[in-house]
Amino acid sequence: MMNALVACIVSAAFAAGSFSAADSPNDQGGAIRLSWSAVGDSVLISSYLVYRSDAPDSGFVPLTEEPSSSSEYTDNSVQDGRPYYYRLDAVSGTDTVRGKVVGPVKSVAQWFNTTRVNILVLTAVISGLFVFYIYRARRGAKMFVRKISGLDAIDEALGRATEMGRPIMFSFGLGYITDMVVIAALPLLRKVAMKSAEYSTRLLVPNSDPIVMTAAQETVKEAYTEMGRPDFYNADNISFLTSDQFGYAAGVDGMILREKPGAIFWLGYFYAESLIMAETGHSVGAIQLAGTTETTQLPFFVAACDYTMIGEEIYAASCYLRPEPVMLGTLKGEDFIRFWLIVLITGTVALGTLATLVSKPAPWLQSVFETVVRWATPAY
Amino acid sequence: MLKRNVPLAVVFVTALLLIVAFFIPHRPFGDLESRFLNWYAIVSGFTFLLGLDSLTRHHLTRVIRRTEGWPYSLLLVLSLAGTMGLGFYSWIRFQSPFALRAPFMWLYTYMIIPLQATMFASLAFFIVSAAYRAFRVRNFAATLLLIAACLVMLGNVPLGSSIWRGIGELVHLVVPGVDVGKFAGLELFAAVKDWLMSIATAAAVRGIGIGLALGGIAMSLRIILGIERTYMS
Numbered sequence: 001m002m003n004a005l006v007a008c009i010v011s012a013a014f015a016a017g018s019f020s021a022a023d024s025p026n027d028q029g030g031a032i033r034l035s036w037s038a039v040g041d042s043v044l045i046s047s048y049l050v051y052r053s054d055a056p057d058s059g060f061v062p063l064t065e066e067p068s069s070s071s072e073y074t075d076n077s078v079q080d081g082r083p084y085y086y087r088l089d090a091v092s093g094t095d096t097v098r099g100k101v102v103g104p105v106k107s108v109a110q111w112f113n114t115t116r117v118n119i120l121v122l123t124a125v126i127s128g129l130f131v132f133y134i135y136r137a138r139r140g141a142k143m144f145v146r147k148i149s150g151l152d153a154i155d156e157a158l159g160r161a162t163e164m165g166r167p168i169m170f171s172f173g174l175g176y177i178t179d180m181v182v183i184a185a186l187p188l189l190r191k192v193a194m195k196s197a198e199y200s201t202r203l204l205v206p207n208s209d210p211i212v213m214t215a216a217q218e219t220v221k222e223a224y225t226e227m228g229r230p231d232f233y234n235a236d237n238i239s240f241l242t243s244d245q246f247g248y249a250a251g252v253d254g255m256i257l258r259e260k261p262g263a264i265f266w267l268g269y270f271y272a273e274s275l276i277m278a279e280t281g282h283s284v285g286a287i288q289l290a291g292t293t294e295t296t297q298l299p300f301f302v303a304a305c306d307y308t309m310i311g312e313e314i315y316a317a318s319c320y321l322r323p324e325p326v327m328l329g330t331l332k333g334e335d336f337i338r339f340w341l342i343v344l345i346t347g348t349v350a351l352g353t354l355a356t357l358v359s360k361p362a363p364w365l366q367s368v369f370e371t372v373v374r375w376a377t378p379a380y
Numbered sequence: 381m382l383k384r385n386v387p388l389a390v391v392f393v394t395a396l397l398l399i400v401a402f403f404i405p406h407r408p409f410g411d412l413e414s415r416f417l418n419w420y421a422i423v424s425g426f427t428f429l430l431g432l433d434s435l436t437r438h439h440l441t442r443v444i445r446r447t448e449g450w451p452y453s454l455l456l457v458l459s460l461a462g463t464m465g466l467g468f469y470s471w472i473r474f475q476s477p478f479a480l481r482a483p484f485m486w487l488y489t490y491m492i493i494p495l496q497a498t499m500f501a502s503l504a505f506f507i508v509s510a511a512y513r514a515f516r517v518r519n520f521a522a523t524l525l526l527i528a529a530c531l532v533m534l535g536n537v538p539l540g541s542s543i544w545r546g547i548g549e550l551v552h553l554v555v556p557g558v559d560v561g562k563f564a565g566l567e568l569f570a571a572v573k574d575w576l577m578s579i580a581t582a583a584a585v586r587g588i589g590i591g592l593a594l595g596g597i598a599m600s601l602r603i604i605l606g607i608e609r610t611y612m613s
Binding site: 026027028116127178209213235240241242243244250272275295326327337 | 507607
């Protein structure tokens with residue numbers, strides 16, 4: 001009785017052509033996607049069994065058992081160009097109802113991911129604008145850069161540390177060399193190292209990553225050499241602590257309390273340990289300058305530090321410190337794109353509002369709005 | 381010349397390959413990113429030897445020179461050696477240092493995790509001291525920050541609901557027509573908190589996020605095109 005009812009449901013679902021198999025789109029091949037109309041939370045069907053074969057009427061081997069709520073499965077164990085047949089059976093308790101066979105299906109590798117067309121267009125437009133502004137800067141166009149107080153305060157911080165006879169500390173936090181913010185902070189370390197050589201003030205750089213430590217050592221060594229003070233370099237001052245988050249925080253706190261630095265630079269990637277370290281720095285009276293791309297940590301730095309570089313200011317640091325026309329051109333391009341992004345966001349918000357207000361006389365406006373949003377929202 | 385140009389060429393070609401791989405799923409491009417990340421993981425694994433060298437050299441020097449606090453350095457070196465010893469012992473005895481019964485795992489569970497938790501817990505006290513300074517009423521902006529922070533705190537804790545209900549009862553005494561139950565149901569503190577978090581704060585965070593994304597693109601282009609070279613110093 002039960003078997004007959006299940007068979008009826010499954011037959012009805014399969015008869016409507018709901019089970020299909022096709023090459024998985026926008027991938028590097030080796031995958032076939034199966035989809036079917038799920039019966040859902042039916043008490044009759046407990047799961048689906050997916051089978052695969054090279055022939056339409058024999059040799060089916062079980063691939064997977066999917067729950068009754070499932071409606072798709074991707075077979076990632078196929079060879080490109082080889083035809084496959086699939087069968088979907090329904091399981092109800094101890095009974096199994098055989099479904100229909102679909103196929104032949106072949107998997108193929110694609111040469112372009114069509115879901116990323118919008119990203120390609122946006123990347124091309126944005127990169128084109130940057131290149132245009134670099135070209136303009138090379139042609140001698142004047143570029144204005146607003147003052148970034150955090151960067152202007154570097155000299156003040158270093159001067160104060162020197163006057164107090166205390167060392168300077170520089171931390172990249174838990175950043176790796178693959179983090180853009182760490183690469184952006186290296187020119188700042190270079191500037192700080194040059195000043196520390198000029199003032200003969202010790203520079204301490206505790207690290208959580210050995211590759212960042214090596215990059216920091218090279219940066220400081222070169223800066224000291226450039227300032228004519230290679231003898232001032234001591235690899236012990238740019239050391240590795242630990243890659244453990246709170247172990248690093250404990251180590252840095254210990255250094256701060258022992259060495260009592262006069263100026264501390266927190267420039268890199270930080271998590272919850274940011275406030276633990278910055279508050280300890282504040283407790284020893286250090287002038288502190290911070291900058292991170294981690295927005296959740298910015299409020300902590302704003303509360304605990306004297307100067308905080310917010311958002312992209314840290315990325316602008318190298319252009320600010322080395323204001324060559326080509327470098328400034330990228331900043332100008334950034335500002336131009338930002339302006340048009342504001343226009344685009346405001347326009348889209350206005351379009352969405354209008355589409356809601358006039359949804360009855362002009363329903364097409366809603367689809368225009370959704371298309372714009374879909375295009376402007378990259379899908380990864 | 382070679383020291384500069386070769387790394388620049390490597391950066392340019394690698395960046396170009398990864399950009400192409402993002403749009404072309406076909407082999408050999410499709411799995412380039414994960415392959416590069418695997419290479420990075422292997423290289424970075426070996427660089428931990430550099431970190432180990434730096435750490436032991438630094439602390440052994442302190443011990444040998446008997447500089448101030450040298451017993452702590454000695455303790456660190458002994459702990460490091462002990463941890464490594466237990467790791468190797470666990471590997472040989474239990475086939476993995478991370479086996480549940482392995483002494484290395486015991487060390488991790490009963491020493492490292494509690495120490496990490498202790499450091500994390502100290503954050504609560506640092507938040508209080510930082511909040512005290514940040515919320516002092518010095519100017520208009522700080523006053524706004526203080527009010528917003530109080531509202532968010534009241535909206536997040538049960539005490540906020542109790543206070544709001546108390547206000548409802550007071551209003552009911554003055555205006556008997558006001559229904560205390562309906563008034564309490566308004567949950568004004570929670571509503572204001574939700575608005576501040578989902579509208580005001582989210583708008584600011586997204587603004588910063590857009591700036592960061594653009595800054596990141598500009599920085600990437602500077603690196604790919606070889607304009608930004610300071611990272612190679």
